[in-house]
Amino acid sequence: xxxxxxxxxxxxxxxxxxxxxxxxxxxxxxxxxxxxxxxxxxxxxxxxxxxxxxxxxxxxxxxxxxxxxxxxxxxxxxxxxxxxxxxxxxxxxxxxxxxxxxxxxxxxxxxxxxxxxxxxxxxxxxxxxxxxxxxxxxxxxxxxxxxxxxxxxx
Numbered sequence: 830x831x832x833x834x835x836x837x838x839x840x841x842x843x844x845x846x847x848x849x850x851x852x853x854x855x856x857x858x859x860x861x862x863x864x865x866x867x868x869x870x871x872x873x874x875x876x877x878x879x880x881x882x883x884x885x886x887x888x889x890x891x892x893x894x895x896x897x898x899x900x901x902x903x904x905x906x907x908x909x910x911x912x913x914x915x916x917x918x919x920x921x922x923x924x925x926x927x928x929x930x931x932x933x934x935x936x937x938x939x940x941x942x943x944x945x946x947x948x949x950x951x952x953x954x955x956x957x958x959x960x961x962x963x964x965x966x967x968x969x970x971x972x973x974x975x976x977x978x979x980x981x982x983x
Contacts, residue, residue, distance in 0.1 A: 876937030877953035887978035890918070891948050891960045892968075899948075903958065903978055905931060911942055934965075941965065956980040 877883060886904040893899045893915075901915040912928045929943045939961065942949040950961035960976035962968050968976065 874937075877939075878933050878937035881953065881955060883953050886981045887958050888981060889976070889978040891915075891976045891978065893917070894946070894948060894963070901948075901978060903951075905940065905958075913942065913944075913947055915947075939965065951978070956982070 884905060884907045886902060888900075888902045891899050891901045898918040899915040900918060900921065901913065903914075904912045909930050909932070910928065911931050912926065914924055914926045916922070916924045927942075927944050927947050931940045931942050933940055939950065939952045940958075942951075948960055950963070950965040951958040952961055952967070957980065958978040960968065960978070
């Protein structure tokens, strides 16, 4: 009986000592990304950049810098390059092509195309790129979430 009590006491002391030395790790922390949005960063660091199959070609309608609607096809590659082809909705005869590099924001949730002559900010989701405004913020007003490029699933 005395051996059992000593064993329980020893195990309890080991548990208490190990618990005292453990550091607490926050499950989430808030971090403002370069686009002024606040994203929850989980300590496992899963984000669009490292958790999604984001490379590929996306198509849809986006808003041009001149506020005209564009039929767009955007290809983003894992090597950090992009090709954007677009035409104005009412003028499909003239196709414009831009290519270059893109970069990720610090939260790994959005990309910036390196060319300032084109719509350049996009939040990356599961098989979708959501166009952000000219400052990299979510589009507000009459059009929130309207301008999206959907990934080709070929």
